[in-house]
Amino acid sequence: MKNITLKIILSLVCCSFIITLVLSWTAVTNSKNVMRGEVKKELLYASQKYANQFSSVLQTQENVVDLISTMVSAEFVTEEYADNRPVFLALEKKLNEIIKHSMKTIPETKSLYLTFNPETSGGNDEVWYLRNENGEVFYMEADNTVDEWLTEGNEDSDYYYDAIKNGKNWSSVEYDMYLNTYSVTYASSCWDKNGELIGVMGTDIFIDDIFETVKNIQLNEGGSAFLMDENFNYLAGSQPENLFNEMKRNGVLNLLPEIADPKSNKNISHSTVHNERYITTYAGTSNGWILALIQSEDSMLLPIKYMNQMLIAMALLILTGVIAYAVYFSERSVMPIVKEYEQKDIVLLHQSRQAKLGEMVGNIAHQWKQPLNVMSISLSNLWDDFRNEKLTEKQLKDHIENMRLYIKNMSNTVDDFAEFLKPARKKQEFSLNQEIETALSLMAESIKINRISVEVESEEELTVYGYRNEFCQAVFNVLNNARDAIIESNPERPEIKIRIYIKNKNEEKDTVIDILNNGKPIADEVKPLLFQPYYTTKEEKGGTGIGLYLTRQIIEVHMNGSIDLFNTESGVCCRIVVPKEETYHE
Template sequence: MQAGIFMKHITLKIILSLFCCSLIIALILSGTAISKSRAVMQEEVKRGLVHASAKYASQFSRELKTHENAVDLISTVVSSGFTASKVSKDRLEFLKIEENLADIIRLTMEDIPETKSLYVTFNPKTSGGNDEVWYLRNEAGEVFHMEADNTVTDWLVDGKETDAYYFQAIRKGKNWSGVEYDKYLGVYSVTYSRACNDKYGQLIGVAGTDIFIDDMLDTVKNIQMEAGGYAFLMDGAGNYLAGSTSEEIFMEMKQAGILNLPDHIAPADKEGVVASEEEAITYAEVKGDRYLTAYSKTTNGWILALSQSENHLLLPILHLKQMIYTIAGLILSGVLIYSFYFSKISLSPIVREYEQKDVIMHHQSRQAKLGEMVGNIAHQWKQPLNVMSITLSNLWDDWKQGNLTEQQLREHISNMRSYIKNMSGTVDDFADFLKPSRKKDYFSLADAVDTALSLMQESIKINRITVIEDSEVNLNAYGYKNEFCHGVFNVLNNARDAIIESGIDKREIRIKIYSGQGSKQKGVSIIDIENNGSRIPEESLQQVFDPYFTTKEEKGGTGIGLYLTKEIIEAHMAGTIELFNTETGVCCRMIIPREDTHERS
C-alpha cells in the first residue's frame, strides 16, 4: 500500500516536471516568435511610413496640380490667341483679345472652384502699357475682377521681390515661388507662374495663380503619428515649412542626422505609390534609438518627411519578450531546484532499490556459477582421487608382501604428485575466477577463454562436446579480466545447454578470436563463440539479454546470466555483445577495445 502511494506521488511529480518543461519550451518558442514578429513589425513600420508619406505627398500634389493645370490652360490660350508683333502695333486689337481672355479666366475659375486667383501679366513691350488681367475669389466663393494699379512708375522691376514671379517664369519657363505670408488676408500662399510665348517665341506675358496652402500646412501638423513619430514638410532645399512639432525640434533632428535627405527622392504616383521603397527611406542610430524616415516629393519639389522612433513603437514588444524570458528563467530555475530535490529525495530510494536488485542479481549469478563450478571441480577431482586411492592400496599390498622396491615407490610418488599438481591448478583457476577485479588492465583473450573453459572442462567432457579454438597470437583486450571470464563462462554454459537440448550426435563449440577489420572495427578484438545446438526463435532474440528472461525456467534457469554478461561487456568494458542465429546454430559475438578508450580520446 505504501509503495503504491509512493509511486503515485512520484508519478504526479514527473507529470508536474513534464508540464513545467513544456511550459518553458512554449515560453521560449513564444519569445522566438515575438523576436520574429519584431522583424515583421519593423518591415511593416517601414512600409507604413513609405505609404503614408507617399499618400500625403500625392494628395498635396493633386491639389497643386489642379492650380498648375489651370495656369497651363490659360498660358495655352494666351500663346494661341496673341501674336506679339501684331498686337504691339494695334492697341485696340490687344484690348479686344484681352477682354476675351478675361472671360476665359473668369469661366475657368468658376469651373475650378479650388482656384483662389488667376491672372495674366502682359509684357509692356507687347501690350504697350501696364496691363494685367486678374481675377480673385472672395470668401463667399464668388469670382470677381480685380483692377490692377497700372499707373505706378515701378511696374515690373527685375529684382523686386513682388515681381519675382514674373521674371523667374521668363527665365525658367515656369516657376514655383517660396512660401509667402499675406498679412492682409492672414494666409500662407505659394505662387505658380508660367511664361506665355506666341508661336514665334515672342513673350506675350506671364500667367499665374496664388495658391493658399494653410490647409496643407494644417494637414502636416495634424498627421497622426505613433509615439516617437514626427511629420515635416520641407521645401526643395530641406528648409522647414510645417511640422507636427516645432521648428526647433526639426533643427535638432536634422543636426542629429535623423532628417538626412537621400540623394534621390522619387515622386509618388497618383495612387500614392513610390517607385522604390529603399530610395524613399533612411535609417539613423541616435543614442541607442533607431529612426526610420520616409520621404516623398510633391509636384512643386517640396519634400514630406515622416520619421518614427523604433524604440517607442516596439517598446511593448520588447517588454513582452523580456517578461516571457524572465518567466521562463524563473520557471527553469524552479524546475532545476525541484529536479535536484526530486533526484535527492524521491529518486534516491528507487536508485538504491535498483542497485540492491543489481547486487542481488550479481550474487545469484555468482552463486549459480559457484555451484556449477564446484560440481565441475568435484568431477575433475574424482578420477585422480580414485587413482591415488588405488595407488595407495597397491603400495600397502606390495609392502606387506615384501615386493615394494625403491624404484616402484618413486614412480608412485611421482604419479601422485602429478595428480596433486593438476588438482592444485584447478583450485588456483577457481580462486582467480572468484577474485574480483578492481582495476582495468591489458590481458590475453586466449588465456581468459582458457580459464573459463578449464572451470567447465569436466562438464564439456562428460557431455561429449568438442571445443575448437582458432585464436590469433598475442591478441589482447583492455578491461577486467575476471569479469570477462565470468561473461565467457555464462556464454559457454548457454552454448553447452543448447547443444545438450538439441540432442545432436556431433557436438561442437567453436571459439574464434581475431582482430577487427576496417575503419569501423579498428582497434578492437572480436570473440565469436558458436555452437551447433538449437537455434533461438526470432521473437526471443530481442529479449535474451533482458533480466530474468529465460527459456529454461523448468530446468532452473534464472535469466540473469546473459543480462550480467551484457552489463560486463558493454557497461564495464565499453564493448558490445550480440547473439544471432547461424546456418548451423547460434553465435555470440563480443567486441572488446584493445586499448583504454579514455586515454585514446
C-alpha cells in the same frame, strides 16, 4: 519505482515549461518583426497618400494655368498687335472674359493673372482676377502706373523673370499679412507661334489647408509629421520647428537629395537616437515639397517589450527551479534512472505529449498572426475614412461586424486547438461555400490592400460532413499562402480563383475545391517538403512551417479527403478533395 516515476514526471514538466517559454518567445519575436513591417507599410502608405493629396491640390491649379497659357499662345501673335494698341486691347478684353469664366467655373482657384510683356503690348498691362472670402470673383486693378513696371532683380518681379527663364516656376512659401494666409505662386511663360514672348500666366495658391492637414496627421504615440520645401526647410508639422531642427541634427531626418524620389529606394530610413529607434518615410509632392512621417519603434513595440520582460522573469524563475532540481536529480537519481531503463516507453510517451503541447502553442500563434494584422489594417482604414469625412454608417457597421468576426474566429481557434487532439469532437453537416466565404472575409482587408482580385466559381451550394471550423482554418491557411505567393511574385494583375465542383458528377462521389493563384511556380526540390512540419520558405518573414502541415492533417486525417499542390500554366493550384456526405458518415 514510484520515486523514479515521479522524478521523470517532474523532469518532463520542467521541459514542457522550457518548451512553452521558447515557443512563446519565438511567437513574441515574430510578432515584433511583423508589427515592425506593418508600421513601415503604414507609414509608406500614409506619406504617399498625403503627398498625392497635396499634389492633387497643387496640380489642379497648375493645370488651369497651363491650359489658359496654351489658349493665350494660340490667340496672341505679337507681330499683329505690337504696333497696334486697339488690336491688343481687343485681345486683352477677350482674355479677360476667359480668365473670369475660369475663375467662376473652378471654385478652388483663388486668383489668376496674366502679366503682358511691356515690350510688345505697348504698356504696363495685366489681367488679374481674385476671389474674396464670400467666393465672389472680382477684377483687381494692378498698379501699372509705376515707372519700373517689371525690373529684373526686383523681388516683386521674380515670378515674371523666373518663369521666363525656366518656362515654369513655383515660388517659395510667402505669408500675406493682408489676407492672413500662406500662399505659393505658380507661373508659366506664354510664347506665340513665332517664339516671341507674350507674357507670364500665374496663380496664387493658398496653402493654409495643406499646412493644417500636416499639423493634424494622426500617428501613433511617438510619431511626428513634417512638410519641407525642396531645400529641406520647415514649412509645417505636427511638432514645432525647434523639434524638427533637433531631429535634423540627430539624424532622424536623413535629408538626402534623392530621398523623396518615388523611384529611389531611399524613401525610408532608420535611425537610433539615445537608444531609441526611429522609422522615417518620405514622399514628394508635384512642386518639390517633401512630406516626412516619423514613428518611434519603441513606442509602437512597448506592449511587446513588456511581454518580453515578463517572459524573461518567468524564464529566470523556471531556470532557477530547473537548476536546483537538476543538481538534486544528478546527485540522487542518475543511477536509479539507469537501472530503471526499462521505463523508457513511459518517458517517450510523456515527451510525445509535451511535443504535441508545444506544437499546439505554435499553431495558435500562427493562426492568430494574420487576424491581428488584418484588424490593425482595418482600424487604420477606419480612422482614415473618419478623418477624411468619408465614413458612412454602413462602412462603420461593416468594420464593426468584421472586427467581431475576427475576434470570434480567434476565440474559435483557441477552442478548436484545445480540442484538436481529442477524437470525440462533434462532426456536422455544413455548407462548403459558406466556410470558404468566411475564410475570405477574414482576410478581406489584406486582399484589398494588396489589390488582389478574388473570383469564386460554384455551380451550386454544396455541403460536406466533418469539422466545420477546422475546414475553415484549412482554407484560410491555403488562401494565406496564396496571398503571400502573389505578394512575393508581384504579377501585373494579382488574382486568386476558387473553383468548387463535383468530381464524377454523375456518381456524385467527391467535392473538389481548386484554389489557384498567379504567383511564381513551386520549385521541384521544394514540392516534397511543403507538407512537412516546420518546413517553411518564409522563415525571414516569420513563417513557422505549421500551416500546410496542419491543413493536411485536417483534410486527410479528420475529413478523409486529400490535398495536393501543383504548378499550372498561370501559377500554382491547391486541390482539396473531400467526400460527399453519404460516403463519410460514421
